[in-house]
Amino acid sequence: MALLYLSLLLVLLMLPICPGNAQWPPSPGYWPSSRFRSMSFYQGFKNLWGPQHQRVDQSALTIWLDSTSGSGFKSVKPFRSGYFGASIKLQPGYTAGVITSFYLSNGEAHPGFHDEVDIEFLGTTFGKPYTLQTNVYIRGSGDGRIIGREMKFHLWFDPTQAFHHYAILWRPNELIFLVDDIPIRRYPRKSAATFPMRPMWLYGSIWDASSWATEDGKYKADYRYQPFVARYTNFKASGCSAYSPAWCRPVSASPYRSGGLTRQQYRVMRWVQARHMVYNYCRDSRRDHSLTPECRI
Numbered sequence: 001m002a003l004l005y006l007s008l009l010l011v012l013l014m015l016p017i018c019p020g021n022a023q024w025p026p027s028p029g030y031w032p033s034s035r036f037r038s039m040s041f042y043q044g045f046k047n048l049w050g051p052q053h054q055r056v057d058q059s060a061l062t063i064w065l066d067s068t069s070g071s072g073f074k075s076v077k078p079f080r081s082g083y084f085g086a087s088i089k090l091q092p093g094y095t096a097g098v099i100t101s102f103y104l105s106n107g108e109a110h111p112g113f114h115d116e117v118d119i120e121f122l123g124t125t126f127g128k129p130y131t132l133q134t135n136v137y138i139r140g141s142g143d144g145r146i147i148g149r150e151m152k153f154h155l156w157f158d159p160t161q162a163f164h165h166y167a168i169l170w171r172p173n174e175l176i177f178l179v180d181d182i183p184i185r186r187y188p189r190k191s192a193a194t195f196p197m198r199p200m201w202l203y204g205s206i207w208d209a210s211s212w213a214t215e216d217g218k219y220k221a222d223y224r225y226q227p228f229v230a231r232y233t234n235f236k237a238s239g240c241s242a243y244s245p246a247w248c249r250p251v252s253a254s255p256y257r258s259g260g261l262t263r264q265q266y267r268v269m270r271w272v273q274a275r276h277m278v279y280n281y282c283r284d285s286r287r288d289h290s291l292t293p294e295c296r297i
Contacts, residue, residue: 024156025271029264031181032253033165036083036238041073044237048072048203053227059234064227065098065206072205075237078106080199081250082239085167085178088121089231090130092160095123097210097221100230102166104200114140115196117175119166121159122152122213123221123228129154131278132166134177134185138194147291151185152279153272163233169253170196170239176253176261183253183261183269184276194294199242206230 041061047054050071055062063071086102100121107114118135132153140146157164169176175187175196189195206228210220221228240248252259261269273280281287282295289295 025182025268027264028182028268030254030262032083032169032178033085033167033181033236035251036085036236038234038236041232041235044235045073045075045202045204048074048205053206061204061232062229063204063206063232064229065208065221066226066228067223070205070207072203072207075202078109078199078201078242079104079170079237080240080242080244081170081172082241083167083169083236083251083253084202084239085165085234085236086204086232087163087165087234088159089163090121090159091229092158094126094222094225095130095228096125096214096219097208098123098206098228099209099213100206102168102202102204102232104168104170104196104202106198106200108201110139110198112140115198115200116140117168117170117196117200119168119177121230124214125219130159132159132179132184136175136187136196138196148281149187149292149294150279150281151277153184153276154278155179156272156276163231165234167236169251170200171250171252171259174259178253182272183265184272186261186269190294194292202237204232 040059041056050069053064053069053071054073084104088100088102090100101118103116103118105114105116107116114137116137118133120133120135122131122133124130132155134151136149137146165180167178169178173189176183177185208221211217239251250259254260254262254265281292
């Protein structure tokens with residue numbers, strides 16, 4: 001019997017250890033958020049709508065949605081590039097139909113013809129994970145044919161249990177989406193027609209999107225579970241504002257001053273996309289990819 005146990009132990013020791021099977025992504029080797037100073041809410045933002053559904057306690061902002069209203073906030077200045085992050089904690093339980101967002105947009109300056117870069121948390125039903133949706137709009141048209149460029153993820157952690165840091169890096173040649181400093185998506189500039197070039201403000205909000213948010217609108221917001229609450233802290237918004245001089249240098253998400261990602265960051269991004277991405281607009285055969293030419297380049 002002892003010989004059998006010894007043989008089994010030797011077999012187990014000889015099995016290959018595969019880091020890719022770990023629950024959490026490998027280390028990215030570089031942490032962009034550490035390069036940028038945090039600010040309080042009132043240092044960089046103001047209420048946009050729903051002031052009665054917004055509260056600032058010390059360094060944290062709480063916003064909530066109920067049957068009367070949601071709430072939103074906006075940066076006090078527009079940017080033409082930069083690093084934009086916040087640590088966010090979501091509400092557990094039934095949140096179907098509810099969107100919690102953190103995004104860049106110039107929709108107020110260019111109504112019906114705006115650019116937008118989104119991090120959106122799509123609410124869910126009991127026992128199912130939140131979906132993190134990243135999206136890019138380029139000069140959306142006013143006739144309802146706004147073209148989204150969605151990539152969706154199920155996170156490797158429960159975003160309702162603790163604050164996690166979510167960020168958008170916007171450079172003249174790329175957009176990078178990060179979760180806890182782990183790059184999950186890179187959207188490169190392949191042409192002027194497929195990349196946001198005009199200044200944008202930074203926003204956050206919580207609102208009712210029952211028509212589409214959860215399984216294409218199958219599950220709606222249920223106000224028996226109100227209020228739906230989201231908390232934000234550790235705000236970061238650093239880069240070239242629309243008022244900065246022309247020589248203002250875009251910030252980077254890597255050790256390289258020239259920007260881009262390191263080899264290790266690319267490796268981690270591929271790990272996340274292979275294991276946690278649940279939708280990629282470029283791989284959707286139902287989409288008209290003549291409207292998204294970057295998918296064919």
